[in-house]
Amino acid sequence: MNIDLLVKNVQAFNTIKQKFEKKNVAISGEKFYYISAQELDSLNPEQVIEGNGRYMIPGLIDIHMHIESSMTTPTIFSKSVLPFGVTTVVADAHEMANVFGIDGLTEFMAADTEVDIFHAIPSSVPSTTPELETTGGIIGLAETAELLENPKIVCLGEAMNFKGIANEPESLIRQIIDLCREKRPTMPLEGHCPKIYGEDLAAFLYSGISSDHTHQFPDSLAEKIESGMFIQFQNKSITPENMAVIVDNNYYEFACIITDDVMADDLLKGHLNENLKKAVQAGLPLEQAIYMTTYTPARRMGFNDRGIIAPGKLADFILLEDLESFAIESVYKSGKRMYTKGDKVSYPAKIEEFPPSYLKSVKCRKLTAADLKIPVKTEKSSVRCNVIQKQEIGTFTERITKELPIKDGFLDWENSDCALLVVMERYGKNGNIAYALMEEPIKENGSIGTTWAHDHHNVMVMGTTSEALLKAQHELLAMQGGYVVVGEQETLAVCPLPIGGILSQAPIEELGTALQNVRQAMQQLGYKNMNEIMSFSTLSLPVSPAIKMTDKGMMNTRTQEFYPLVFPEDGVIG
Template identity: 60%
Template sequence: MQIDLIIENASVFNSFLKTFERKNIAIAGGKFYYISAEDLQPLQPKETVDASGQYVIPGLIDIHMHIESSMIPPSLFSGAALSYGVTTVVADAHEITNVFGLEGMEAFLEEDTALDIYYAIPSSVPSTTPELETTGGFIGVAEVLNLLNNPRVIALGEAMNFKGITSEPDSLIRQILRETQIKKPFLPLEGHVPRVSGVDLAKFMYAGITADHTHQSPESIYEKISNGMFLEFQKKSILPENMAVIEKHNFYEYVAIITDDIMADDLLDGHLDANVRAAIAAGMPIEQAIYCTTYTPARRMGFQDRGAIVAGFKADFILLDDLATLEINAVYKNGKLVHTKGAAIAYPNEKPAYPEHFYDSIHCRALTPGDLRIPVTTTDATVCCNVIQIQQVGTFTEPVQREVTVKDGYLDWENSGLALIVVMERYGKNGNIGFGLVENALTEKGAVATTWAHDHHNLMVMGTDAEDMLAAQHELLSLHGGYIVVQDGNILGSCPLPIGGILSDVPVQTLGRQLHAVRSAMVALGYRNSNEIMSFSTLSLPVSPAIKITDYGMMDVHTHATIPLIAREK
């Protein structure tokens, strides 16, 4: 047996004891061969690394994430993720699939990456139904069965349609869940289960869903885990009170730390490693935080060859200079050094070769001033309007009603203290335009627009000034998609995303700076949220409580009932 590499004198993480031991590691053929306190030099390695004073942990595994949230293709994302010690991901590519359907998913599958990227089948394209939101692609039972034949497809992605799961036995999502369980009875079925409890939680689990990654509270953690659901913690759920519940009940076997969505500007500062640090800061012991980003996620997804440093497993590991801060010295993938501290992110020599139409996918008309004049059939001075109220933390919203002045027969929304939001169907299918009003959005004059609108990715523009809304929408069309912030006709921030209106092939450092400028411009206009970009982009997500908007208009997330802009006229 030819030994390729020996790591000597390291403090090695034992996943089964959840502790560190002084060991030497022998690696051969891309796998761990022998881990021992004995001198391994008699094995005559090709290379030896002295890791005295350093720590070795398994490569991080992110089992619920969306590559598209980084706004770069898999081939560019690979180097960025590896630089942060992430060696395996399970990606739910429902963003590119909402835009291009199965063709988008297949384009991702064809990309060659050093990072191991496995996929969960996008189970909710669209997230609700075609009657409630227009998408470019559609995933039905036939498409799901097709994808199940691909060896890199190892899970069913988050099932999100609340009404379809809880109240409609013959809905498309229920059909997909049933057929998947027949075809692959041991396939992990991921869920999107926000604010769901009691009998509704039982209905999700009865349909086969066994995991949730949405915003958690101490109460939801206890209820879901004690009822047998596996929980995946994204950043907004990594809170001291939540970590305390896990510690109190020793729930570590039933949780994993994940990213879900990491925006391009945040990716400049970290990926899953940043959430591990956040968990430690919130009170999770270091050893448990490592365990919940390596071994429990591997076990959840059925991996039999990674997640721990043991003989026969893939030699995916990280050398740490400092355990308390998780300061990365080097990252190894399949026993090969792929990143060292201070080195630039590795990018492929060539950009991904997507079809030409991937770069020309925004097919809606330019807004006109008349589009933003909302007529009201009343002689009264005000009307009562239904309004989307944004929260300062997370992506949940609440429905409220506000009185808005009527001027010359039109809604005087520009002087209401609210923002007008418009969602335009962008695929050239029906020309739908949905209208809504938003509270706690922009407090200054201006507008923000995007084609990165969860999950249907229609064109969305929101503003307090009609001229700025027109300027933002027109500029967005010229860029073939992205994010734009405008004030007084001037562009304050611009982030072009020409691939499907959701991706760019520029280096992540460039893209991150562009998105940061957009984020800063939104803050300057008064947007206040723990994640301004995500908050805005999910105003169009009709499966995230409690009121959202699509190209069909505002809707109640749980009932799917349409919510009219004008609640009542006096």
């Protein structure tokens, strides 16, 4: 028989045994044809590669990720991740949908890519309800029904609204879940359920949702898995303690490794391959780490045509120089070599064309000095305020109480240890402005601003002085979105994201460098977190514990009630 490619004497990963074995691997067209320890003399290959003891594993499969987190577009993303061995992803483009609705998702799905990009139905657009946050688009029942007809849709994206899922049978998210179960009974329903235990966890699972990718902890990990939940480990959950739970209980079948969010600057260094290596360093055996980045994610999504080196399966594979360093020598997609060590990423001459309106989507007025003077009617010289306290690890926040001075009838936040956080509606719908205080998020005077504000992507600026806040907000508007960091006297860094305020079509090297400059400028101001940019961008995510901001106000994300800035018994704003 004539075949296209024969890889001889390679250490091929046997998925069933979860071990490497010396094999000869024949490929015909886009698929594996025959894998054998014997010489394949009966085959007539067009090309022969001598394995020389190199290691062959299936292409990596990332089933929960957001392309927009890399702040680039599908075409550029595809080119950027192939060198890291990623050949299939399931993208939940709810950021694009929050800005542009189903039209934005359609634009994403139309992109020409080398990596196979499947899509999830964005279930959380908005992440809560229109009464709690303003977004540019909404994915409701009609949009869900339309998307269910698209073959690129393989799952329901992360359902976030715990209250609506667990306690409100008539909520929109429950109706979306029910529609998916009716139209595609076996389609995976993905979940977002941080710090949920006991009966609350049971209620979440009872709805039909059966996975979680959020921050995991050893004390709840076993409970989730033994309750039937499939766990997707993102970077911050890949800890020795969590890996020990998997290893000690032989839970390999019930979990996988994902990326969720990889920023543009981190994408310069790696993607899912880096999380695989981190899992091994944290105690997961290498063979099981490969299994959990190829086979278990494929089965979770019903990809029965990939994730294993076997006859009839897609010939997506990686050749590794050695296992210890996981050094990639070459990457093949559908039997074709797409990358060899040393190749530079080359971008196509023509990339996605977005509608002109996507470049003029930030419709927000300029802040004025008067906007930052907060009047308080009170007889007291100071008032108690609800304040957001961020953490230095992860994206969780807490509510604390602080006493702030009153000066000439205004809240004197500039002479306190708090910064002012402002969220402004940017879609031209209502002009909302909401205010909050943060406990000393930065050590130096300055301001940080972005339109990449999970998930509503309104304009969000935080600063210690009015001057810095105004400068950051004005620069954001001028460049139609992105990130900006302002010091006491000057702008320290910018990263323009002109497509919807969340994306750029700059080469990933240029975009990544700009974002790295933003990260370093945040560090220069004294913003502390394991991921400064994600920490700041999720201050606006109203489904993440415990207190976050929308254009409607400062929200208790569990009860979905808004906190007043000033305690009512101390004073009234206005």
